[in-house]
Amino acid sequence: MSVALEMKMVMYCFWLLLMIVVAETGVGQNECSEARCSEHGPAIKFPFRVKDRQPDYCGYPGFSASCTTTNDTALELSTSMHHKFLIRKINYKSQTIQVYDPDNCSQKLLLNFPNRSIPPFQFSNWNPYYHTLFNCSSSSRTGYGLIPCLSDSGYQIKIFFSDDDIDDLLFVSCTKMYDLKGIPYEMSSQVSDVQLEWSKPNCGACEAKGKICRVKNFSTQHETECVRKGVSKGAVVAGVTVSASVLTIAVIALVYRIYTKDKNDRENQLRIEKFLADYRAFKPSRYTYADVKKITNQFKEKLGQGAYGPVYKGKLSNDVLVAVKVVDNSKGNGEEFINEVRIVGQIHHVNVVRLVGFCAEGFERVLVYEFLPNGALESYIAATAGGKNCSLHWDTMQDITLGVAKGIEYIHRGCDQRILDLDINPHTVLLDHNFTPKIVGFGLAKMCAKEQSTVSMTTARRTLGYIAPEVFPRNFGNVSYKSAVYSFGMMLLEMVGGRKNVDGTREDADHIYYPEWIYNLLEDGEDLRIHIDDEGDAKIAKKLAVVGLWCIQWHPGDRPPMNVVVQMLEGGDRLTIPPNPFASPGPKRMHTNIPAARTMKQELEMIPE
Structure with missing residues (x-):
C-alpha cells in the first residue's frame, strides 16, 4: 500500500471518528429540535424545518415553513408562488397538514397548481371531483360557479363540474382555462382551509410508535430512520468511547506503519522514478545473444507461441519484466524483424507496445518488448x-x-x-x-x-x-x-x-x-x-x-x-x-x-x- 493511500486512510479515520462523535453526542440536535413561531402555533419538526432559523439538514427537501412578521406559521409551497398559505395544524401520524389563506381564498392554489400536484404535497381527496375553470367577461349573465376572490372588475373566474352540460349555461365570452383533475369538492366553494398530505418521507409509523424520524447519518439519498427518544447520556458516552478507542488504535497502527516503511518506500520511489525518466528517453537497445539468454534465464519461462516464433518471459537488471520474442528465421525473409525494429522503435504512444531492445547476432533475431501481464x-x-x-x-x-x-x-x-x-x-x-x-x-x-x-x-x-x-x-x-x-x-x-x-x-x-x-x-x-x-x-x-x-x-x-x-x-x-x-x-x-x-x-x- 502506498504512503499517499495510507495517509488518506488516516484522514478518513479521523473524519469518521469526528462524524461518529457528532452523530452520537447529538451535536446540532438543539438547532433541529421542535420549534414554533408563536406559543399557540403548530409544532414544526422533521420532516419540516423553520426556514432561516434552522439549517437544511434539519428537514426534508421541500418541507420548509417560515415565521411571518405577525408570528404566524407560513408554508413555503413554491418559489414561483409569492402568496403564502398559513399552517393551521400538522398531523405527523397521518402525514397531513391543514393550511388556510389569510384572505379567505383557498382557490388560489388552483391557479398555481392546476394538476393537484403541490410538490411535495397532494390534495387530500376525501371527495375527489373533476372540475373545469373558465375565464368569463364581466358581462356574464349568471353568477353560478363564480369565484369572487379570483375575479376582478374586468373578468370573472368560474368553476364547474367537468360533466356539466355547458350548453345549458348562459355564457357570454367565456374561455376555458384548464381542467382540474381530482381536486376535493370543497375547493369549488368559498372555504379558507385546505388539507394536504404527503407520502414521502414516510415518518407516520415512527410517530405512531413514539419515536423520532430523521435522515440517516451520512445518507446521500435522503433515506430516513426511526430512533428512540431520550437515549441516556451514559449510553452515548459509552458508545463514543468505544468507537473512539477502536479508531484511535487503527490510526496509531497506520501511522506506525507509515513511518516504519517510509525510508524504504522513498528509496523504491526514487529508483522507479529514475527508471521511468530513463524509459521516456529510451531508444531500443541492442543486446547480444548472451544478454538475451541471461534476461530470459536460458529461455526458462515460455509465454506463448506466435506466428513468427516463441515468446519468453524475461527480467532486466533493474527488475523490469519484458517479453522476449525469438524470431524464426525459417519463415519469411527477415522483413518482419526489420519492420518491428524500424516501426515500433520509433513509436511512443500509450496504446502501442514499447520495444525495449533487439538482438541481431549471426542468424539470431530477437525482439525485447515491455511485459504486459494480462496477455492478449x-x-x-x-x-x-x-x-x-x-x-x-x-x-x-x-x-x-x-x-x-x-x-x-x-x-x-x-x-x-x-x-x-x-x-x-x-x-x-x-x-x-x-x-x-x-x-x-x-x-x-x-x-x-x-x-x-x-x-x-x-x-x-x-x-x-x-x-x-x-x-x-x-x-x-x-x-x-x-x-x-x-x-x-x-x-x-x-x-x-x-x-x-x-x-x-x-x-x-x-x-x-x-x-x-x-x-x-x-x-x-x-x-x-x-x-x-x-x-x-x-x-x-x-x-x-x-x-x-x-x-x-x-x-x-x-x-x-x-x-x-x-x-x-x-x-x-x-x-x-x-x-x-x-x-x-x-x-x-x-x-x-x-x-x-x-x-x-x-x-x-x-x-x-
Whole structure:
C-alpha cells in the first residue's frame, strides 16, 4: 500500500471518528429540535424545518415553513408562488397538514397548481371531483360557479363540474382555462382551509410508535430512520468511547506503519522514478545473444507461441519484466524483424507496445518488448455465444476499444510516416496490469508518406475474419489505412458478441456470419440478445456494435477514419445505424451521414509496394 493511500486512510479515520462523535453526542440536535413561531402555533419538526432559523439538514427537501412578521406559521409551497398559505395544524401520524389563506381564498392554489400536484404535497381527496375553470367577461349573465376572490372588475373566474352540460349555461365570452383533475369538492366553494398530505418521507409509523424520524447519518439519498427518544447520556458516552478507542488504535497502527516503511518506500520511489525518466528517453537497445539468454534465464519461462516464433518471459537488471520474442528465421525473409525494429522503435504512444531492445547476432533475431501481464484480449472474449463467460466489465470493454482506436489513429496520423497496420485482431491487442490496451505485431505493416493512403499487395497475409475485402487480389488488390478500420470493426463486433466472427467448422471458412446477424437485429429495432442485466451496459454494447458496423462497410470510402471512430466512441449512444454492409456491392456507392463523411469519400491514390 502506498504512503499517499495510507495517509488518506488516516484522514478518513479521523473524519469518521469526528462524524461518529457528532452523530452520537447529538451535536446540532438543539438547532433541529421542535420549534414554533408563536406559543399557540403548530409544532414544526422533521420532516419540516423553520426556514432561516434552522439549517437544511434539519428537514426534508421541500418541507420548509417560515415565521411571518405577525408570528404566524407560513408554508413555503413554491418559489414561483409569492402568496403564502398559513399552517393551521400538522398531523405527523397521518402525514397531513391543514393550511388556510389569510384572505379567505383557498382557490388560489388552483391557479398555481392546476394538476393537484403541490410538490411535495397532494390534495387530500376525501371527495375527489373533476372540475373545469373558465375565464368569463364581466358581462356574464349568471353568477353560478363564480369565484369572487379570483375575479376582478374586468373578468370573472368560474368553476364547474367537468360533466356539466355547458350548453345549458348562459355564457357570454367565456374561455376555458384548464381542467382540474381530482381536486376535493370543497375547493369549488368559498372555504379558507385546505388539507394536504404527503407520502414521502414516510415518518407516520415512527410517530405512531413514539419515536423520532430523521435522515440517516451520512445518507446521500435522503433515506430516513426511526430512533428512540431520550437515549441516556451514559449510553452515548459509552458508545463514543468505544468507537473512539477502536479508531484511535487503527490510526496509531497506520501511522506506525507509515513511518516504519517510509525510508524504504522513498528509496523504491526514487529508483522507479529514475527508471521511468530513463524509459521516456529510451531508444531500443541492442543486446547480444548472451544478454538475451541471461534476461530470459536460458529461455526458462515460455509465454506463448506466435506466428513468427516463441515468446519468453524475461527480467532486466533493474527488475523490469519484458517479453522476449525469438524470431524464426525459417519463415519469411527477415522483413518482419526489420519492420518491428524500424516501426515500433520509433513509436511512443500509450496504446502501442514499447520495444525495449533487439538482438541481431549471426542468424539470431530477437525482439525485447515491455511485459504486459494480462496477455492478449483474445483470452477475455468468451468462446460461447452471449458473452456470459466474459470476465471484463462493459465499461472496461469500452475503454479497451477506445484505447485501441486511439493507437490506430496515432500510427495512421501521428508518426513521421503513415503506418498501414492491417492485422488488427484480439490476438494483436495486449493488456497491461490496468487493462490498458497496446497494439502489437507490426511485422506485416507497410510504411508510406503521410500524403499517401494506399499500397498494393500481392498476397493477403492476414488473420482470417479480419481481412478487408479490398485486400484480396480478386477484389481490388490495393489496401489503405481503411483496411485497418475494417479489421478494428470486426474486432469490435467480436467483443460485443463474445464469439468468433468466422465459423471455423464450415468448409468455406472465410464465411462471415455473426456481424450480419447483429446488423439485422439493430435494423429491426431489437436488442442484441446478449446476457446483460444493466441498462447502461446494454447501451455500451449497442454503441460498440453500431461503430463496428460503420467500420466494416464494403467500400473503403464509406468507412470512417480512425479520428472519427474515436469521436463516435467518446460520444453518446445515439449513433445512426449505417447502411447494410452485407448487401450485394454494386457500382453505385452508398451515401452516409456520419461525421466527416465528405472527407471520407476521397479517391485513394495507389502506391506501388
